Structure formats: structure tokens, C-alpha cells
Amino acid sequence: MSSDSDCRSVTCQASPNIALIKYWGKRNEELILPDNDSLSITLDTNDMHSYTTVSTSSSMTCDTFYFDGVQQTKLASRMQKVLNEIRRRTKDGKIKFVEIRSHNTFPASSGLASSASAYASLAIALTNLFNLDDAQSTAAYLARIGSGSAVRSIYGGFVRWSSEGECLSSCVFPAEHWSEFRIVILIFNSSKKAVSSTDAMQRTRQTSTLFQARLSTINEKMTQLIEAIKNKDFNAFAKIVMMDSSQFHAVCMDTYPPVIYLNEQSKHLIHLVHAYNQMDGDQTTKVAYTFDAGPNPFCFIRQEHVDEFLRLLKYFYPTVNADADKQVSSDADEKFSSITLPVTPNVLERIVLTKIGSGPKIIS
Missing domain, CATH: 3.30.230.10 (Ribosomal Protein S5; domain 2)
Structure with a gap:
């Protein structure tokens, strides 16, 4: 310099x-x-x-x-x-x-x-x-x-x-509108993805028959999601976000040649979240997920359910990786044994527990 x-x-x-x-x-x-x-x-x-x-x-x-x-x-x-x-x-x-x-x-x-x-x-x-x-x-x-x-x-x-x-x-x-809102990021794979978002978007636009159908649903979903956030309605928020994530990846799969960002661990997490939400038999959704153009899930949750969800992750994704495990302060909970999904050890590279941010900062 x-x-x-x-x-x-x-x-x-x-x-x-x-x-x-x-x-x-x-x-x-x-x-x-x-x-x-x-x-x-x-x-x-x-x-x-x-x-x-x-x-x-x-x-x-x-x-x-x-x-x-x-x-x-x-x-x-x-x-x-x-x-x-x-x-x-x-x-x-x-x-x-x-x-x-x-x-x-x-x-x-x-x-x-x-x-x-x-x-x-x-x-x-x-x-x-x-x-x-x-x-x-x-x-x-x-x-x-x-x-x-x-x-x-x-x-x-x-x-x-x-x-x-x-x-x-x-x-x-x-950010302060929904102060109890938290995000749990699970990094299963930090490797560079095989198909960049830029290339994948172009391919989707050129070849996907579902692409225009997806566009026709966006405005209604935007209106519904903004209303759910306004009212802090987590059940409605969770359903819209998870369905949009699934629709997005369906469009990627419908691209030719197909663009596949999700891996087996991604699918396991999807099944785990739905099983966890149904575990207590009530209508309360505790956690939602979304996947961007990659295999790593972003999980949305309210503060009151964070500790239990982290114990769930520790039960199904046990690891010797201290960096992945440091967010979990207590032992895995045996009550999760009622969920009939396989335990998959040492698949988590890192867990990031964060919240909504207030925006960029000028440091100097």
C-alpha cells in the first residue's frame, strides 16, 4: 500500500x-x-x-x-x-x-x-x-x-x-422487530459448489419448464410472508419459507442438465425437522429450514426452542469436532430416540448460532 x-x-x-x-x-x-x-x-x-x-x-x-x-x-x-x-x-x-x-x-x-x-x-x-x-x-x-x-x-x-x-x-x-428470532446454520460441506449460481440461473432460465410456474407464485408468497413477519406468526412463516425452498430446488432439478445442490445430509435434515416439529403432537412449528444454492441448511427458530433443537442436533449428528459441538452446552437427549431416522456421526463441520443483524458497519 x-x-x-x-x-x-x-x-x-x-x-x-x-x-x-x-x-x-x-x-x-x-x-x-x-x-x-x-x-x-x-x-x-x-x-x-x-x-x-x-x-x-x-x-x-x-x-x-x-x-x-x-x-x-x-x-x-x-x-x-x-x-x-x-x-x-x-x-x-x-x-x-x-x-x-x-x-x-x-x-x-x-x-x-x-x-x-x-x-x-x-x-x-x-x-x-x-x-x-x-x-x-x-x-x-x-x-x-x-x-x-x-x-x-x-x-x-x-x-x-x-x-x-x-x-x-x-x-x-x-432487526429488533422480531428480537427472539434466531438462525442456526449447519455447515455439512464447506467445499466450493460444482455449479455456480450465475451459471445455474442461466441454465434454469433456458431449460426449466417449471421456472415460469414458480414466478407466477412469488407475489402471493411475498404478501403472505410479509404479513406473517408483521404478526410474528412463526407457523405461517415456517410453512411459506420451507415450501419456497423446496420449490426453488425443484426448479433446479428441472433444469437440464439438472442442478443438484442438496446432498444426502441435506435431505436427512429436512426429514429431521419435520419429524421434530411433529414429535409433540401439537400444531406448533418449532423450527423451519431453507437451503440456498448449496447443501447447508439455514434453520429458523425462536429463542425458547434453541436449546432443545441443539440437543436434537447433537443426538442425530454426534461429532468429535469441537468447533461443531461448542454451541451445545448439555448432553444429547434420549427422548429423541422416538424419531425413526438414522444417526449420522461426524457429518457436521460447524454450527453457527446467530440472529438477525442490524446491517453493515463502517470500521474506519
Whole structure:
């Protein structure tokens, strides 16, 4: 990094967001304009985040990018697109190049929305570094052209990404609206997925006969889900979210060649959640799941049921992995033996217990 007196830098933390109603399909590849509205939860930066520092000075002769301390030989085309847009908008013609240093506290490219947090933190850092007008909407635009779902990580709480107008995002409900809401993330596989979301979306749009049918259901589901969140109706919330997750993966399977993100462990968790919800014989749904473009489930639950659910996980996914087990303070509960599913040891790499986040933070 340059040590010149005109060197400036900004650091931003942004967390991934988890889609409740999925975005899948772009009607404009260049501007990343989505085919449908989507709704998400932004996670707490204390538990999962991308940490991005952007620096600039007049002596820099090219753009450079470091990920986890390692200089990358080439900037990704979408990162270059974001930087080109910054240069078009900046009022300081002397500043032409930047140095970007980025780090994730969680695995990248494994269906955990790492590109969303990475491009959101980059967009906010750039917007602040160059003091651009309309900071939040500008950051949202920059994040979107970098990675579509990153537009939702610009805000905290429950966030809607509109498919109309300027296709920007907005906070529907802040994090404190549902303060007892928790998210349990199970990382079964942190490896890079075989088919990127970008490639899979294009393939789906071209070949899936279910794709248009899915689009026709989105608006009604959005209305129902927003109402469920407004009323903190977890039963209604859970049903809509789980059904949308299943529909999304059905569309992926209907793609040719099929895109298969779920693995056997994913399916086991789906069966386990439904069995657990039915275990007490009442009508109360304790936990819901969703899967993004990867095998790792995001489980939604209220605080009152967290301890029991963690014991359930310990019973069915026993492990010698201390990192996966550290969230569970008590022993597995034998009462879960009534659930007739196989116990699968040592399949969990990590458990992350988190909550709804209030949005990105400027660190310096």
C-alpha cells in the first residue's frame, strides 16, 4: 500500500443474507435485474461477515485485490465492473486506482452467501471512500451489479429486493422487530459448489419448464410472508419459507442438465425437522429450514426452542469436532430416540448460532 500523504482508506463489515423467498433468474445479465422480488434476513455481523478495506492514492498505478492476504492475479470481471462504475461516478479525477483487501469469517462459494457480504462491504467502502451522493442507494446499485443478492446485505433486518423500477432493496422490518428470532446454520460441506449460481440461473432460465410456474407464485408468497413477519406468526412463516425452498430446488432439478445442490445430509435434515416439529403432537412449528444454492441448511427458530433443537442436533449428528459441538452446552437427549431416522456421526463441520443483524458497519 502507498504511504503517500494523500492515501485514504475505508473499512466495512457486512454480513451475508439468507433468502426466505429466493431470487433465481435475471432478465438482464449486465445490470443484474431479477425476474422476481425476493425477501431475506441479514445476519448479525458478530457471527458471520466479510471484512473489506479499500485504499486509494494518486501514486497507485493499477487496481490490486488481496483475498485472505493473498494477492489475486486478476480481478473478477464483476469486480472490475463495480470499479468502472465508481470511476464514472467519482468527482475526484485524480484518484484512478484502488487496493482492495477482503476477508471472510466463513467459507466462500459453498452456498453461504459469501458473495453477497463481500460485494456489499466493497460497495459501501467504495461509496464512503469517494464520498458519493445518495450513499445507500448508490451502494445498493454497486452491490447489485457485483452480485445480485448483495443488494440485500446493504440493509439489516428483513430486506426486500424489488424486481421493478430501479431494482434496489429496502428494509421491510428492522432487526429488533422480531428480537427472539434466531438462525442456526449447519455447515455439512464447506467445499466450493460444482455449479455456480450465475451459471445455474442461466441454465434454469433456458431449460426449466417449471421456472415460469414458480414466478407466477412469488407475489402471493411475498404478501403472505410479509404479513406473517408483521404478526410474528412463526407457523405461517415456517410453512411459506420451507415450501419456497423446496420449490426453488425443484426448479433446479428441472433444469437440464439438472442442478443438484442438496446432498444426502441435506435431505436427512429436512426429514429431521419435520419429524421434530411433529414429535409433540401439537400444531406448533418449532423450527423451519431453507437451503440456498448449496447443501447447508439455514434453520429458523425462536429463542425458547434453541436449546432443545441443539440437543436434537447433537443426538442425530454426534461429532468429535469441537468447533461443531461448542454451541451445545448439555448432553444429547434420549427422548429423541422416538424419531425413526438414522444417526449420522461426524457429518457436521460447524454450527453457527446467530440472529438477525442490524446491517453493515463502517470500521474506519
